[in-house]
Amino acid sequence: MGNLKLAFFLAYKAILKGSRWTLALIILVMSLSFANLILTPSIMSGVTQAINKEQINTLFGHIIIDPPEGSLFLNDTGQILQKISGEAAIAGVAPHINSTAMFEYIPGNTSLKEEKTGNWNVIGIDPEKETRVTTIAQSMISGSYLEPGDTDKIVLGVEIAGGEQAESKDFLTLGGVKIGDSITLVFPTGTERQYKVKGIFKARGGNANNLAFVNRPELASALNLPSDQDATSQILIRLHNSSQEQQVISKLGTLLTGPQVRSWSDYGGGIGNIVSSFGVVASLIGGIGLLVAGVVMFIVIYINVANRRRQIGILRAIGINRKVVMGSYLLQALLYGISGIIIGGLIFGYIIKPIFDSHPIDLPIGLVSLAIEPGNIRNAVIGLIFASVLAGIFPVLNITRHSIIRAIWGN
Amino acid sequence: MIKVHNLNKIYGKGPTAVHALKDINLEIRTGEFIAIMGRSGSGKSTLLHLLGLLDAPTSGEIYIDNQNVLKLTAEEQAKFRLNRLGYVFQEFSLISELTLLENVYIPAICLGRENHFKQRATAILETVGLGPRIRHYPHEVSGGEQQRAAIARALINSPGILFADEPTANLDATSSRIILDLFKKLNQESGQTIVMVTHEPEDEKYVDRVIWLKDGMIEHK
Secondary structure, eight states: OHHHHHHHHHHHHHHHHSOHHHHHHHHHHHHHHHHHHHHHHHHHHHHHHHHHHHHIIIIIBSEEEEOOTTOSOBOOHHHHHHHHTTOTTEEEEEEEEEEEEEEEEOOSSSSSOOOEEEEEEEEEEOHHHHTTTOOGGGGEEEEOOOOTTOSSEEEEEHHHHOSTTOSSOGGGSOSOOOTTOEEEEEOTTSOEEEEEEEEEEOOSSGGGGGEEEEEHHHHHHHTTOOGGGOOBSEEEEEESOGGGHHHHHHHHHHHOSSSEEEEGGGGOHHHHHHHHHHHHHHHHHHHHHHHHHHHHHHHHHHHHHHHTHHHHHHHHHTTOOHHHHHHHHHHHHHHHHHHHHHHHHHHIIIIIHHHHHHSOEEETTEEEOOOOOHHHHHHHHHHHHHHHHHHHHHHHHHHHHSOHHHHHHOO | OEEEEEEEEEESSGGGOEEEEEEEEEEEOTTOEEEEEESTTSSHHHHHHHHTTSSOOSEEEEEETTEEGGGSOHHHHHHHHHHHEEEEOSSOOSOTTSOHHHHHHHHHHTTTOHHHHHHHHHHHHHHTTOGGGTTSOGGGSOHHHHHHHHHHHHHTTOOSEEEEESTTTTSOHHHHHHHHHHHHHHHHHHOOEEEEEOOOGGGGGGOSEEEEEETTEEEOO
């Protein structure tokens, strides 16, 4: 008990009467290290969240109802929609008919009159329902979105239309389709239809920009689907609150026998790998950040301890146990670590986070803000405490390992 | 009583090794006031450090009150130093962040009787003439006063043996006399064994006996 009390007493006096500048420097290093430890994974989580958000907004919604195993289509879509309409957690449903088609475009304003072709996915939608699930309608860069009565109109993703705003090389697109141009779609059924380009969109989620949209009855007709079948390939569902996803999936699972109810994340295969890669990269950067923080802390604390080498020797000479001396420096290191966590947390919460909130990073995948996850904070706290304890204890261990005389006289 | 048998201390290895102490044999009786004297490099400080368990010899044995103290573990030696031995170093041996009073009673905190020792520390500081200075920090007092505070610290746990390594080396004549008078008084009134390293010939008059060292060996005069 006496030893513990003395360790506390020595630590308290060293902090109280020691150099203010050294104390401020150590705590500053700890604070910035802590803020950095949270910042890196928060940016990575922010990127992940932005990717996920755009996937939900442009491609999948939160939940997807797929046809039963072995079937290509969901039949009696109206009945399905009616069944799920009572679910309060659902903000919107959007039936889709999915198909591929060969797109043909003869540019009208070039001297070559060279035909441009390519295969892309075309989706039949109910425009009014669609706007309650996806945000494509808000991503138009020219023209306008589909309306329910449009039969010979098509809306193209920018990577199909081509032109200056497309990311893809010109030969991978239709080469610069304009609003009002006509394009011909040849469907797998052999049906050939001509559409006027009504709008071109550019969504942040890059994958959606390779899609084209027509009205659902129009696509059903092009695919020769009987109108009484009321067929759809998928129904996308958007929720008011994404946290209810699993709950709604299980509820719909019991409500609908036959159709398969899936989370959007089940479709994020490729994206899932990218997101996992971000996690690995974030861990690596976080690990390196922790290592750098640990080394900096070690150097600062080592210099501080080395300057007290003689005092450590004298304390030991007068009979103070080595463990007491180490304990006092361990307590100091813990105080540095805890102060760093508190001040670093305040710097992060009141300076860095608000800056990112008001000025998110504008990346092609979306607007990236900081996403603070409890796990990241926990890891940073544990990491910093661990690093400060190691950085605090090793220099003292090194000094107390030598003979007392060597500590006092430094030879 | 301190008994030393065939004590050797070699610093370094190989051709650059320095044989600082060579087969030292000596006895110091309880209550003796001993001076270890000799030229610079004769090994007097090394001998004091070994006797005070601040360093380990290369070979040999040290018995304090019939206990072979070199057989004790590092932790046991620390406890032994705390309870049985007191040290006064040459200079700058106080902890700068502690007041003189705190410097004196910190060894006692380990023994868990802080309040009792606070009173005792105050009393000892008054004895050594530092009553009005107990709340001062080391940098606020003179070298002589620091050294007297260091003596007070060495006495706090009532050690049987007091080791002093050139305690007056950096002091003026007046302060040196005060320190040596204090040692003499402690030795005569409390029966404390005092082993002091000094290079001042005039200090001889304060001590019962002088152990002369030359080239790491005891020189019999």
